[in-house]
Amino acid sequence: MTISRRDFMKTGVAAGAAVSMPSVLRAQTASSAARTVHMVVGDLSVFDPIWTTSGPTQMHGLAIYDTLFAPDSKFMPQPQMVEKWSVSDDKKSYTFELRDGLGWHDGTPVTAADCVASIRRWAEVNPGGQLIMARASDISKKDDKTFTIALKEPLGLLIDLLADVLAAPGLFIMREKDASRPASEQATTKIGSGPFKFNEALARPGASYTYDRNEKYVPRKEPSDGLAGGKIVNVDRVIWNVIADQQTAVAALQAGEIDYYETPPADLYPLIESDPNLQLDVLDKGGRDLVLRMNFLQPPFDNVKARQAMLHLIDQEAMLRAVRSDAKYISPVTSIFGQDTLLSNDENTGWYKKGGDPERAKQLFQEAGYAGEKIIILDPTDWVDGDNLSQLLAASLRKIGINAELAPMTWAALSTRRANKGPVENGGWNVFLTDESEYSLSHPLTQASRTANGDKAWYGWPKNDEYEALRAKLADVATLDERKALARQMQGIWWDFVGDVRLGKYTTPIARRKALTGLIHMPELLPMWNMQKASA
Numbered sequence: 001m002t003i004s005r006r007d008f009m010k011t012g013v014a015a016g017a018a019v020s021m022p023s024v025l026r027a028q029t030a031s032s033a034a035r036t037v038h039m040v041v042g043d044l045s046v047f048d049p050i051w052t053t054s055g056p057t058q059m060h061g062l063a064i065y066d067t068l069f070a071p072d073s074k075f076m077p078q079p080q081m082v083e084k085w086s087v088s089d090d091k092k093s094y095t096f097e098l099r100d101g102l103g104w105h106d107g108t109p110v111t112a113a114d115c116v117a118s119i120r121r122w123a124e125v126n127p128g129g130q131l132i133m134a135r136a137s138d139i140s141k142k143d144d145k146t147f148t149i150a151l152k153e154p155l156g157l158l159i160d161l162l163a164d165v166l167a168a169p170g171l172f173i174m175r176e177k178d179a180s181r182p183a184s185e186q187a188t189t190k191i192g193s194g195p196f197k198f199n200e201a202l203a204r205p206g207a208s209y210t211y212d213r214n215e216k217y218v219p220r221k222e223p224s225d226g227l228a229g230g231k232i233v234n235v236d237r238v239i240w241n242v243i244a245d246q247q248t249a250v251a252a253l254q255a256g257e258i259d260y261y262e263t264p265p266a267d268l269y270p271l272i273e274s275d276p277n278l279q280l281d282v283l284d285k286g287g288r289d290l291v292l293r294m295n296f297l298q299p300p301f302d303n304v305k306a307r308q309a310m311l312h313l314i315d316q317e318a319m320l321r322a323v324r325s326d327a328k329y330i331s332p333v334t335s336i337f338g339q340d341t342l343l344s345n346d347e348n349t350g351w352y353k354k355g356g357d358p359e360r361a362k363q364l365f366q367e368a369g370y371a372g373e374k375i376i377i378l379d380p381t382d383w384v385d386g387d388n389l390s391q392l393l394a395a396s397l398r399k400i401g402i403n404a405e406l407a408p409m410t411w412a413a414l415s416t417r418r419a420n421k422g423p424v425e426n427g428g429w430n431v432f433l434t435d436e437s438e439y440s441l442s443h444p445l446t447q448a449s450r451t452a453n454g455d456k457a458w459y460g461w462p463k464n465d466e467y468e469a470l471r472a473k474l475a476d477v478a479t480l481d482e483r484k485a486l487a488r489q490m491q492g493i494w495w496d497f498v499g500d501v502r503l504g505k506y507t508t509p510i511a512r513r514k515a516l517t518g519l520i521h522m523p524e525l526l527p528m529w530n531m532q533k534a535s536a
Helices: 005-012 023-031 055-064 112-122 127-135 158-163 246-255 266-274 304-313 316-321 358-367 384-399 411-417 465-473 480-497
Strands: 036-040 069-071 077-079 082-087 093-098 136-143 146-151 196-198 208-213 237-241 278-281 288-294 375-380 404-409 431-437 501-506 510-513
Touching (some): 055 411, 112 136, 127 158, 246 266, 246 510, 266 278, 304 358, 304 501, 316 501
Parallel strands (some): 036 237
Antiparallel strands (some): 069 077, 082 093, 093 146, 208 237, 288 431
């Protein structure tokens, strides 16, 4: 008799906790105080939130750095490091003054020069920042607390672009000496001015990362609201535990050895819900779209026919069943702007067919001149949904005669390798899977994955000048109807050159112990401030 994974977990998950728990976690748990929160959110191999858009790195950035502006719970921009700002009558000159009390973790004050350098570095890689630089005639400091942005022509969205921290990479303010390096080079220091300090001495790469409350941080006086308002830290320490094995992570959650698990396995939702001490919460109500990215720079996906083949190959229903069995958590997606946003539309979606069309995909690969070359799929084994989808994708390709090969690795390793633009024999890649919030997809001016500007685009580096010309027009249209009209045109072009492929939409809850409260519900990122932990 074969014991299923589900049966095993129901009977043995709690009992196995002490055995399977990494020794470092047991030691930390034994000595942790009530004001210490243990979280499982993914591994960190990159600590520079400008160099990568990886979720754990962006969350790390949110903890240790501060931002000029931030979105509130209604996604409206609010000042954060900025005390006040003004704009000239001709709408071409903005002046920003920093608030009092801003200081780096090394004890030095935050200055306007730090902000100018950070804006310039961020603008090298963020689409919204690129738009600002295209319109800017100068960005410079006026004095230690004041800086200006001078524009060649008005840009009504300037404050919105500066504030959209959710559109990775977010505008995190770094020290001038860290932000002076190109965005293509990783900053290795971890000194910010935010509400948490990274504890270098307690860092255990691949095992745990520790964040301590920044006692010198001066929060804003306004109430916490989304990512805006006062960043009040109610705990002394937050520890990110790296637990790749889901059984171990759920066991630790049940045993009270961790307080928060970002990606609990779907087949264990009933088990978690049945535990009186645990809670499932959906922090991102809009859900997330599963996405397949292809490398436009290398064969076979430098050929549009091969990219179109992938569009027809995908069976979204099968893909979604591989990650969620409950229909309330899943739905197909045919719009590049998400299925339920203001810009969602049905332009040029005739390719969608329930079950996919593998024969059409096979024909298109032949028309692309595919001759049996190896296609490398980066497989994130510690992201279970991504791992399942990668294996299903490889099987689907093999069924139509494609030489697909999985490259197993952690998500942290994938986040580094996907930046390699070279051929597979030099450590490059052909395909990887990821997901992105529907919130971000409704903001094509700032969402990196909605760009198609070649080398400056997001991983995969799609290029289409006609699409980019339309995207640029979004900055100047005045009404929602005009934005929707442009979005339809953009989508029509996107599905012709196939900038990426949608695999479906899903909603995923986090799991937490009920003693952990105060979590801020926002898409993409979880702030570590505001949370509280009741004593056992």
